[in-house]
Amino acid sequence: MEKAGTRKFAVLLCADESEHVKQAYGGYLKVFMGLLGEEDETWRVYRAMHGELPCMADVHTYDGFVITGSCSDAHGDDRWINDLVSFLRALDSMKKKVLGVCFGHQILSRALGGKTGRAMKGWDIGVTCIRLSPSAIKLLSSLHIPSHLPIIECHRDEVWQPPPHAEVMACSEKTGVEMFRYGDHMMGIQGHPEYNKDILRHLLDRLLQRNLIQQRQA
Numbered sequence: 541m542e543k544a545g546t547r548k549f550a551v552l553l554c555a556d557e558s559e560h561v562k563q564a565y566g567g568y569l570k571v572f573m574g575l576l577g578e579e580d581e582t583w584r585v586y587r588a589m590h591g592e593l594p595c596m597a598d599v600h601t602y603d604g605f606v607i608t609g610s611c612s613d614a615h616g617d618d619r620w621i622n623d624l625v626s627f628l629r630a631l632d633s634m635k636k637k638v639l640g641v642c643f644g645h646q647i648l649s650r651a652l653g654g655k656t657g658r659a660m661k662g663w664d665i666g667v668t669c670i671r672l673s674p675s676a677i678k679l680l681s682s683l684h685i686p687s688h689l690p691i692i693e694c695h696r697d698e699v700w701q702p703p704p705h706a707e708v709m710a711c712s713e714k715t716g717v718e719m720f721r722y723g724d725h726m727m728g729i730q731g732h733p734e735y736n737k738d739i740l741r742h743l744l745d746r747l748l749q750r751n752l753i754q755q756r757q758a
Contacts, residue, residue, distance in 0.1 A: 547581045547603045552588040554610035560742045575734045591620050593627050604637035607644025614646035615656045625651045638726045645728030652703035659698040661714045668693045670718040676709035691731035
């Protein structure tokens with residue numbers, strides 16, 4: 541039973557988890573809890589790519605939502621993607637806090653009126669140095685984050701155009717919108733702050749097996 545006043549968060553899982561991530565890390569729910577969670581919080585996972593989302597009657601009970609990465613395209617028209625876009629628009633209207641990561645970053649941008657598509661410079665795989673904007677450095681000053689920040693990336697899509705009124709907070713040589721924020725309640729990050737090298741390595745193996753990347757890209 542949840543304690544009164546316990547903060548509650550949901551992870552919207554947009555990809556099937558590998559057996560390695562489940563066995564080694566307890567699944568992406570535990571991965572994100574390890575990155576973002578604090579003591580006495582309640583976290584739950586919803587398998588968005590299989591049509592599972594919180595019912596609107598329960599949304600008010602959540603303090604925030606995290607949208608994960610995916611092998612799917614954020615600019616696609618699969619039913620679950622369209623349902624997720626509608627859900628994110630509802631969260632925006634309620635001013636709910638949302639963090640989108642990789643695919644989550646892209647689908648959040650799309651839901652808020654931005655444009656996404658194939659990355660102009662192709663796949664970005666490995667560790668990329670992103671440059672934070674002066675306003676981002678000021679906003680995140682309490683975290684003591686450097687202006688040039690290395691982050692693990694693995695994506696072939698990107699945000700072409702951020703949502704109207706959104707602030708671009710970081711860029712890199714390959715990607716113009718590495719991070720954006722929308723108001724005080726929504727943020728997208730193209731990279732994977734939740735990954736370590738082991739998770740990346742096993743993801744690359746899966747992408748190679750599915751012929752989504754070639755050996756020279758990995």
